[in-house]
Structures are given as structure tokens and as C-alpha cells.
Amino acid sequence: MTPAEMEPRIVRYGDLKPCNTAFIDAHTPGSDQKENFTIIGGGVSESKDQHVHIAIPHGFNIGAAGQPPKCRNSLHSHRTAEVFFVLKGRWRFFWGRWGKAGEVTLEKGDIFNIPTGIFRGFENIGTDYGMIMAILGGDDAGGGVIWAPQVIEDAKDHGLVLSEKGRLYDTRRGDTLPKGEKAMPLLTDEELKGFPEPTTAEVIPNHVARYWDLVALADKTPAKVIGEKGKLCDKPGFEVDLITRASATEKKHRHDRPSVLMPVKGHWRVDWDGGSTVLAPGDTMSVPEDLAHSAVPSMTGEAALYHVVATDDPAGPTWKG
Structure with a gap:
């Protein structure tokens, strides 16, 4: 692409x-x-x-x-x-x-x-x-x-x-x-x-998950925030991870459905098969399904982004009281 x-x-x-x-x-x-x-x-x-x-x-x-x-x-x-x-x-x-x-x-x-x-x-x-x-x-x-x-x-x-x-x-x-x-x-x-x-x-x-707690969890691999194995264990029809400088990798990966990258701190270079771009806090990027891509900080300093991808779980009520 x-x-x-x-x-x-x-x-x-x-x-x-x-x-x-x-x-x-x-x-x-x-x-x-x-x-x-x-x-x-x-x-x-x-x-x-x-x-x-x-x-x-x-x-x-x-x-x-x-x-x-x-x-x-x-x-x-x-x-x-x-x-x-x-x-x-x-x-x-x-x-x-x-x-x-x-x-x-x-x-x-x-x-x-x-x-x-x-x-x-x-x-x-x-x-x-x-x-x-x-x-x-x-x-x-x-x-x-x-x-x-x-x-x-x-x-x-x-x-x-x-x-x-x-x-x-x-x-x-x-x-x-x-x-x-x-x-x-x-x-x-x-x-x-x-x-x-x-x-x-x-x-x-x-x-509720605090940012700095998630940063600590993302010291080697992305922090699982929402999902079956997330810090906020839930299955609302999508999963959310927090990726930091410590857990980012240039190794490309892909998903069988569209995924979304949303930086919260720092600038991020996103590479995919066919191109590259830089995202800043407040930007939103939709990555097509089956497209190999990676995301790493492009500048020095603190960097974190939220990654969202859908799951097969029904998007229905999750609060059980």
C-alpha cells in the first residue's frame, strides 16, 4: 500500500x-x-x-x-x-x-x-x-x-x-x-x-488503569490493558494495549482485521509494506487487515501509544454488578 x-x-x-x-x-x-x-x-x-x-x-x-x-x-x-x-x-x-x-x-x-x-x-x-x-x-x-x-x-x-x-x-x-x-x-x-x-x-x-502503572507493565512487551488477559480484564469486543519505547519493536506484525494506533505521548514512526509515516499525540491511524507494519518512537523522550483491535467477542453488556 x-x-x-x-x-x-x-x-x-x-x-x-x-x-x-x-x-x-x-x-x-x-x-x-x-x-x-x-x-x-x-x-x-x-x-x-x-x-x-x-x-x-x-x-x-x-x-x-x-x-x-x-x-x-x-x-x-x-x-x-x-x-x-x-x-x-x-x-x-x-x-x-x-x-x-x-x-x-x-x-x-x-x-x-x-x-x-x-x-x-x-x-x-x-x-x-x-x-x-x-x-x-x-x-x-x-x-x-x-x-x-x-x-x-x-x-x-x-x-x-x-x-x-x-x-x-x-x-x-x-x-x-x-x-x-x-x-x-x-x-x-x-x-x-x-x-x-x-x-x-x-x-x-x-x-480504571493509571498511565504510569501501564508504563511499568510495558517495560519489555506491550501492556495488555483491556481484553481477556488485560489489566482491566474484560471482553467488550476489542482489545487495547499500551506500547512504550521499552516495548516497541521494529519487527513487523499483522492482524486479520483492521487495527488502530493512537499516540498519547511522543512521536511514532509507523512503517508498513509500501510506506512510512510519523504520528503525533492526537493522531489516529487505521492499519488495514493483513498489512505488515511496525511502530517505534521517532524522537528521544517519553513515548506511548494505545493500540486497538477488534475481537470475536460480542460487543454487548459487560458490567455484572
């Missing part, structure tokens, strides 16, 4: 195209400065304005959220895995029906495999614009977002209505629901009972 052929599979951080109206809370004060990015796959955006950078199916989706300080993402849930790692800034993640069941603070490089089926939200508690990268299980990412009832109710006061098909309509722009289509119904009290309320102590040990 030539560099020109590979170029559409590389998304540079500086070329990311944000959507400011991706979700129902886009006009709600405190959440109205979010930027949503859909990098690989269709994602879960509710807006027709969302740009998709790479539409090739991978068995999972890759996205990102960029937010200024004190901006938050409202409480929602997914039917498949949602994994975040911090690219920039300092972030607080919180969960539960009202966001009070538990919380954790993540720094750069930390990764959080959020339990499936709980309401979760997050906010930038740093002093500068922050960015978190996301991996969502399945090609259809579980069919969309499930919002806590209060989020939908709050959005009505600011002109946004979500249809029963998961499409967003802005009444302030003159949008109306299509004829015969109803608004997304609120979850009933009975349905809400099906959303767990795990405590911080229950969640953190098996769902």
Missing part, C-alpha cells in the same frame, strides 16, 4: 472536524461548549452535521470529546462498551442516575473502561481545553445513546428535541419532528431500576 493509498486512513489531530451540536444537551448551559469528533465508524452523534472521518467498519468506533474548563457531558448510557483515555487535561468522570453514585479523576494517559449500562458523565476540571479519546464497542456503537430523563427534559427548555429514532431537531432553527414521528420517550421508573448504581470502590479496581 502506497503512502497516498494510506493517507485517507490517517486522521491528524489538526484536521479533526468538530460538531458543536452532536447531542441533545448541546444548548444546555454548562454543556454548550462541547466539541464532538467522530473519527472511525458512524459513532453515536444525534446530529446530521456530524462529520465522519473514516467510515470503514472496524468492529468498534473511535471518537473524541473536546471541552473547555468546567464544561460537562450530561448523564447518558450505552448498550456496549465505552472506553476513554485522556489525551489532554484533567477530567472528572461521574456516574449513577443523578451522577452521585461514584466518581474518579483521570490525568493524561489514564484509561477508563466505563461499566456498560450505567449512567455516566464527564467534565473537564483542568485549566485549559481538554481532549479525551473514546472507543465504543460494535460497528453501530450499540444503536445510540440512552439519556437520563432529566437531560431530555432540560434540553426542551433550550430548543432541542430528540426523535424516537435518535435524531436531533432544533426548534430554535425552525426544525420540527417529521410527520408521524414522536419524540424520544423518557425512561420509566421501572426501566430506571435496570441501571446499576455501583460505588467508586466497586468501579475503580477493575475499570
Whole structure:
């Protein structure tokens, strides 16, 4: 594969195209400065304005959220895995029906495999614009977002209505629901009972991995982060490894399905049969299936990247309580 052929599979951080109206809370004060990015796959955006950078199916989706300080993402849930790692800034993640069941603070490089089926939200508690990268299980990412009832109710006061098909309509722009289509119904009290309320102590040990702990594990071989034998032992339909300078090798390898490289620190030279490129933090590269490739740091200093590849495990609920 030539560099020109590979170029559409590389998304540079500086070329990311944000959507400011991706979700129902886009006009709600405190959440109205979010930027949503859909990098690989269709994602879960509710807006027709969302740009998709790479539409090739991978068995999972890759996205990102960029937010200024004190901006938050409202409480929602997914039917498949949602994994975040911090690219920039300092972030607080919180969960539960009202966001009070538990919380954790993540720094750069930390990764959080959020339990499936709980309401979760997050906010930038740093002093500068922050960015978190996301991996969502399945090609259809579980069919969309499930919002806590209060989020939908709050959005009505600011002109946004979500249809029963998961499409967003802005009444302030003159949008109306299509004829015969109803608004997304609120979850009933009975349905809400099906959303767990795990405590911080229950969640953190098996769902949060600190960057420096992973670096220590990656001293000779890549650290298994998410997967059957990962530090966060889970089978959400994909595996995640952390590769560092100490565990990188110039020996090429290949996968029988597309894989993704996402640097978090340092610059990385990726070589493949037919070409080479350099990735920086925030860049995302999709490597085609059966293409031999390698990745090694291209400069001195600290270097780490996350590697993601799909598995044959179903991309369904993984939280067992």
C-alpha cells in the first residue's frame, strides 16, 4: 500500500472536524461548549452535521470529546462498551442516575473502561481545553445513546428535541419532528431500576488503569490493558494495549482485521509494506487487515501509544454488578 493509498486512513489531530451540536444537551448551559469528533465508524452523534472521518467498519468506533474548563457531558448510557483515555487535561468522570453514585479523576494517559449500562458523565476540571479519546464497542456503537430523563427534559427548555429514532431537531432553527414521528420517550421508573448504581470502590479496581502503572507493565512487551488477559480484564469486543519505547519493536506484525494506533505521548514512526509515516499525540491511524507494519518512537523522550483491535467477542453488556 502506497503512502497516498494510506493517507485517507490517517486522521491528524489538526484536521479533526468538530460538531458543536452532536447531542441533545448541546444548548444546555454548562454543556454548550462541547466539541464532538467522530473519527472511525458512524459513532453515536444525534446530529446530521456530524462529520465522519473514516467510515470503514472496524468492529468498534473511535471518537473524541473536546471541552473547555468546567464544561460537562450530561448523564447518558450505552448498550456496549465505552472506553476513554485522556489525551489532554484533567477530567472528572461521574456516574449513577443523578451522577452521585461514584466518581474518579483521570490525568493524561489514564484509561477508563466505563461499566456498560450505567449512567455516566464527564467534565473537564483542568485549566485549559481538554481532549479525551473514546472507543465504543460494535460497528453501530450499540444503536445510540440512552439519556437520563432529566437531560431530555432540560434540553426542551433550550430548543432541542430528540426523535424516537435518535435524531436531533432544533426548534430554535425552525426544525420540527417529521410527520408521524414522536419524540424520544423518557425512561420509566421501572426501566430506571435496570441501571446499576455501583460505588467508586466497586468501579475503580477493575475499570480504571493509571498511565504510569501501564508504563511499568510495558517495560519489555506491550501492556495488555483491556481484553481477556488485560489489566482491566474484560471482553467488550476489542482489545487495547499500551506500547512504550521499552516495548516497541521494529519487527513487523499483522492482524486479520483492521487495527488502530493512537499516540498519547511522543512521536511514532509507523512503517508498513509500501510506506512510512510519523504520528503525533492526537493522531489516529487505521492499519488495514493483513498489512505488515511496525511502530517505534521517532524522537528521544517519553513515548506511548494505545493500540486497538477488534475481537470475536460480542460487543454487548459487560458490567455484572
